[in-house]
Amino acid sequence: DAGITQSPRHKVTETGTPVTLRCHQTENHRYMYWYRQDPGHGLRLIHYSYGVKDTDKGEVSDGYSVSRSKTEDFLLTLESATSSQTSVYFCAISEPGQGYYEQYFGPGTRLTVT
């Protein structure tokens, strides 16, 4: 998985609790992304980062925040988890080369909100 780790790999939490997922890379790639994957929806972009402290919203950012204080770490926080945020979360990284952005994915975090 291209030097990308995600933690935790599995988490069960209760509605209303805060949750933070961590993505760590050893590739020194500039761009990092958080996606969620749900049946029938493919992958949907939540937030992304184009550098330390530089982040922006994706397609489904409501209820999520991110932070990137170091090149290697990108954190996704669910401020108050809801059942609709039960999903598999993937982190990805990329570094521009030859004019395109191939993305490398982490192993995923399965989050269940009860």
Place this chain on the structure above:
Amino acid sequence: SQQGEEDPQALSIQEGENATMNCSYKTSINNLQWYRQNSGRGLVHLILIRSNEREKHSGRLRVTLDTSKKSSSLLITASRAADTASYFCATDADSYKLIFGSGTRLLVRP
């Protein structure tokens, strides 16, 4: 909203047969990429085709792109059981952001 939509949603073939998956998209693109996802794993990049290319090969993979129809196809020749996975197309909304389709689930029966 999703840029890429794959067709069919699921495909079951016998080992040794060819598998063809299609992707349609809505807006102009710079590149189109195909990814594979094995069950319970992250996505893995397979191949990229630029908007000015019509066909590209990589091993047993053949990708075509028709920008006039806003569609692409992925052909896997001489399929193997290990090709069983979900396959996604991804288009670049902005150059560094990808929009993924909902995927085709491929089952290759031994």
